[in-house]
Amino acid sequence: QQQVKQSPQSLIVQKGGISIINxxxxxxxxxxxxxxxxxxxxxxxxxxxxRPDVSEKKEGRFTISFNKSAKQFSLHxxxxxxxxxxxYFCAASRNYGGATNxxxxxxxxxxxxxx
Amino acid sequence: xxxxxxxxxxxxxxxxxxxxxxxxPISEHNRxxxxxxxxxxxxxxxxxxxxxxxxxxxxxxxxxxxxxxxKGSFSTLEIQRTEQGxxxxxxxxxxxxxxxxxxxxxxxxxxxxxT
Numbered sequence: 001q002q003q004v005k006q007s008p009q010s011l012i013v014q015k016g017g018i019s020i021i022n023x024x025x026x027x028x029x030x031x032x033x034x035x036x037x038x039x040x041x042x043x044x045x046x047x048x049x050x051r052p053d054v055s056e057k058k059e060g061r062f063t064i065s066f067n068k069s070a071k072q073f074s075l076h077x078x079x080x081x082x083x084x085x086x087x088y089f090c091a092a093s094r095n096y097g098g099a100t101n102x103x104x105x106x107x108x109x110x111x112x113x114x115x
Numbered sequence: 116x117x118x119x120x121x122x123x124x125x126x127x128x129x130x131x132x133x134x135x136x137x138x139x140p141i142s143e144h145n146r147x148x149x150x151x152x153x154x155x156x157x158x159x160x161x162x163x164x165x166x167x168x169x170x171x172x173x174x175x176x177x178x179x180x181x182x183x184x185x186k187g188s189f190s191t192l193e194i195q196r197t198e199q200g201x202x203x204x205x206x207x208x209x210x211x212x213x214x215x216x217x218x219x220x221x222x223x224x225x226x227x228x229x230t
Contacts, residue, residue: 006157034218043119043206043221044158089157102148102171103219105157 003027004092006106013113019077021109023090026071030092034103035064035075038087047088048075080113087111117141119222121207127228128197135193136225140209147190148219149182150206151175158206158221164190165212197229 005024013019025033034049050057050064050073057064063076077084087110091103120139128134140147145166150158161180162172166187176182179197184190194201204226208219 004157036221041223043208043223045221046218049218091157102160102163103158104160108155108157 003030003104004090004106006090006109008109009107010110011112013077013080013111015080015082015113015115017080017113019075019080019084019111019113021075021088021090021111022072023074023092023106024070024072025092027092027094027104028071029094030104031095032093033064033066033073034091035062036089036091036105038089038108044089077111080111082113082115085111085113119207119209119220121205121222121225123225124223125226125228127230130199130229131196133193133195134197134227135191136205136207136227138190138192138207138222140189140207141220142188144209144211144220145187146210146212146217147184148208148210149190149192150208150221152204152206152224153202161192194227197227199229202227202229 003026035047036044037047038044048059048062052068061078066073087108089108090106093103122137148163149161152158161176162182164184167184179195182192204224206224208221210219211217
């Protein structure tokens with residue numbers, strides 16, 4: 001049972017363009033939604049995260065938009081750069097005891113930013 | 116380097132052999148997680164520890180898998196009688212339990228190839 005569905009599977013964007021990756025979740029108990037970036041041969045690294053009490057969070061060129069009623073959230077990368085080329089994973093978890101726990105990951109989006 | 120450290124980075128073994136991986140988390144982190152990632156997929160939760168206690172195991176963790184964290188610091192993941200289907204990247208992550216939004220920090224993984 002896939003609890004977090006991610007799309008698209010791959011994405012090609014021109015340098016300077018906007019990259020948009022979407023995720024949908026099923027479990028309404030989820031209350032923490034991070035995005036991770038992974039380069040080949042490396043482990044995933046946290047990019048940005050959001051809780052459902054806000055609809056948007058921005059950090060630099062990265063923005064998460066969150067729609068609680070639709071159970072959807074998305075990552076927007078503004079002014080995409082070749083160095084952003086990586087695989088991006090959305091994830092979700094429930095908050096146990098004040099700390100995030102047991103992240104459920106989407107299947108990933110391979111982003112290629114063309115110079 | 117104060118990040119999560121995993122050893123070895125690569126392991127090639129023959130089917131039926133036993134293998135053991137080690138993870139050293141960030142020193143002040145009391146939670147430690149093991150994930151498995153196959154090619155083109157997101158990481159899948161296997162198990163996690165709070166200090167030395169193993170609090171949850173996924174159904175993915177068959178009887179051939181065992182994880183320990185004997186002193187609440189480093190952890191080992193052992194796979195007995197390896198099968199070709201065990202070939203994957205095994206990722207370790209750690210976090211500071213008890214704090215909201217304490218993110219998971221991943222190591223660079225151990226890539227297992229079973230021939």
